[in-house]
Amino acid sequence: MSETAELLELSKEAQDLLFRDARTVGAFTDEPVTEEQVRAIHDLVKYGPTSLNTQPLRVTLVRSAESRERLVQHMAEPNQEKTRTAPLVAILAYDTAFHERGEEVFPGRGEMIKGMFADEAARDTNGRLNATLQIAYVLLGIRAAGLAAGPMTGFDAAGVDREFFADGSRKSLVVVNIGTPAEGQPPFPRLPRFEYDEVVTEV
Amino acid sequence: MSETAELLELSKEAQDLLFRDARTVGAFTDEPVTEEQVRAIHDLVKYGPTSLNTQPLRVTLVRSAESRERLVQHMAEPNQEKTRTAPLVAILAYDTAFHERGEEVFPGRGEMIKGMFADEAARDTNGRLNATLQIAYVLLGIRAAGLAAGPMTGFDAAGVDREFFADGSRKSLVVVNIGTPAEGQPPFPRLPRFEYDEVVTEV
Numbered sequence: 001m002s003e004t005a006e007l008l009e010l011s012k013e014a015q016d017l018l019f020r021d022a023r024t025v026g027a028f029t030d031e032p033v034t035e036e037q038v039r040a041i042h043d044l045v046k047y048g049p050t051s052l053n054t055q056p057l058r059v060t061l062v063r064s065a066e067s068r069e070r071l072v073q074h075m076a077e078p079n080q081e082k083t084r085t086a087p088l089v090a091i092l093a094y095d096t097a098f099h100e101r102g103e104e105v106f107p108g109r110g111e112m113i114k115g116m117f118a119d120e121a122a123r124d125t126n127g128r129l130n131a132t133l134q135i136a137y138v139l140l141g142i143r144a145a146g147l148a149a150g151p152m153t154g155f156d157a158a159g160v161d162r163e164f165f166a167d168g169s170r171k172s173l174v175v176v177n178i179g180t181p182a183e184g185q186p187p188f189p190r191l192p193r194f195e196y197d198e199v200v201t202e203v
Numbered sequence: 204m205s206e207t208a209e210l211l212e213l214s215k216e217a218q219d220l221l222f223r224d225a226r227t228v229g230a231f232t233d234e235p236v237t238e239e240q241v242r243a244i245h246d247l248v249k250y251g252p253t254s255l256n257t258q259p260l261r262v263t264l265v266r267s268a269e270s271r272e273r274l275v276q277h278m279a280e281p282n283q284e285k286t287r288t289a290p291l292v293a294i295l296a297y298d299t300a301f302h303e304r305g306e307e308v309f310p311g312r313g314e315m316i317k318g319m320f321a322d323e324a325a326r327d328t329n330g331r332l333n334a335t336l337q338i339a340y341v342l343l344g345i346r347a348a349g350l351a352a353g354p355m356t357g358f359d360a361a362g363v364d365r366e367f368f369a370d371g372s373r374k375s376l377v378v379v380n381i382g383t384p385a386e387g388q389p390p391f392p393r394l395p396r397f398e399y400d401e402v403v404t405e406v
Contacts, residue, residue, distance in 0.1 A: 004242060004243040004247070005243075005246075005247070007239060007240065007243035007348070008243055008244075008247060008347050008348050008349070009220060009347065009349035010217055010221070010247075010346075010347035010348075011214060011216065011217060013214065013217075014213055014214060014216075014217035014221075014347075015247055015347070017212060017213060018213070018217075018343075019247050019248065019250040019340075020247070020250055022250070024252050036210060038399075038403065039207060039399050040207040040208075040210035040211055041211075042399045042402060042403060043207040043208075043399070044207070044208070044211060044213075044218055044222050044223070045222065046396040046397065046402075047222040047223055047225070047393075048222060048339065048343075049227045049342065049352075049354055051354075051355075051356045051357070053394040053395075053396075055396065055397050055402075057402065058402055058403075059402055059403045059404070060403075060404055060405070060406055061403060061404070061405040061406070062406055063405055063406070064406065067406040101397075104395065104397075105394060105395060105396075105397070106394055107394075107395070126356065128332070128335075129331070129335050129356065129376060129377075130356075132331075132332050132335035132336060132339075133335060133336075133338060133339040133342075134339075135336060135339075136251065136335075136336040136337075136338075136339030136340055137339055137343075139251075139252065139336075140221075140251075140340075140343065143213075144211050144213035144217075144218070145210070145211050145212060145213075146211070146212035149252075151252055151254075152254075153254040153329065153332065153333075154254075164406065173332060174332075190250075191256040191308060191309055191310075192256075192307065192308060192310070193249040193250065193258065193308075194258050194304075194307075194308070196241075196242050196245045196246070199245060199249075199258075199261055199262055200241065200245060200261075200262045200263075200264060201261075201262070201264070202263070202264040202266055203263055203264070203265055203266070203267065203270040203367065
């Protein structure tokens with residue numbers, strides 16, 4: 001346990017569960033992930049902050065065998081088998097018309113939000129950014145539920161979007177496998193992290 | 204307390220600290236944020252997952268009064284005063300040449316990472332996405348330290364980049380104010396969140 005852990009208000013157990021002991025996993029037991037668990041994760045991570053509360057993340061749970069194969073064909077080869085066999089797989093995407101929900105998420109500011117993101121390029125940049133913040137909340141939420149996440153960006157996003165969101169209503173950002181880690185997972189030690197002075201500068 | 208909270212392994216105290224009770228804050232007390240606190244946050248959130256462990260996030264702490272003014276001029280008007288007066292402000296950006304650090308973050312895969320992200324468009328998409336995941340880890344890390352975060356996307360990113368990263372080495376994504384909430388903060392109730400069925404679909 002790092003001595004800096006003592007400086008945080010978050011308990012050491014929670015630090016370990018979410019960050020220090022948690023690892024990305026590629027193989028899982030057969031134990032199913034229930035809708036109740038996914039609802040509990042949503043009910044926690046929905047509170048994470050987004051710009052103007054826009055919450056552009058949309059989640060597609062890929063459960064049926066047929067849907068799973070439709071997804072797997074667009075995954076990079078090293079991600080195919082784990083995506084085929086994980087107890088639950090989710091496509092994490094953003095709503096390309098999130099600005100139209102402005103009045104629901106920020107009562108009184110709906111028109112302002114619509115106007116700010118009327119431009120498609122501005123909407124794309126902001127939708128991606130905020131949905132990606134929410135993806136990180138989801139990854140930590142999966143861990144908070146006592147499960148392991150295997151997030152992946154190695155897939156053909158345009159192919160996934162054609163396959164699942166042919167109307168252009170969503171664009172995929174990350175695919176995540178979810179479940180209980182198989183024994184011996186992950187099979188390799190944690191990769192190195194950048195030290196403070198490599199990441200943080202002061203002006 | 205929501206009944207779904209019981210279904211999670213993460214303690215209720217931690218759920219409250221990171222998500223349920225935590226709020227975005229715009230005004231702070233004068234209590235300083237120390238380098239020791241920022242180091243403790245880094246030492247926790249550095250473990251959050253990124254694609255191929257690339258860790259493209261770079262953090263610029265804006266402490267001096269002169270630097271603060273250089274930043275404030277590029278903030279949207281509603282964000283100027285809070286950015287001027289927050290105990291600590293950080294520019295959260297991504298390293299536009301993160302792929303060159305591949306061998307450090309993933310020993311044995313350095314050349315592969317360099318090759319995968321040799322294309323500037325691919326590098327930009329992936330760098331933004333992974334740094335944004337890391338930004339969410341930082342926001343939760345600030346809360347883990349018992350502090351409040353005021354993340355903002357309302358600023359002229361191109362202007363900030365010209366001002367602070369004129370060599371093109373970084374591109375800014377989010378600016379965050381950090382400190383202890385002033386009394387009565389935030390002054391308005393939490394905004395609505397989308398329900399499960401509005402966010403999650405199954406195929």
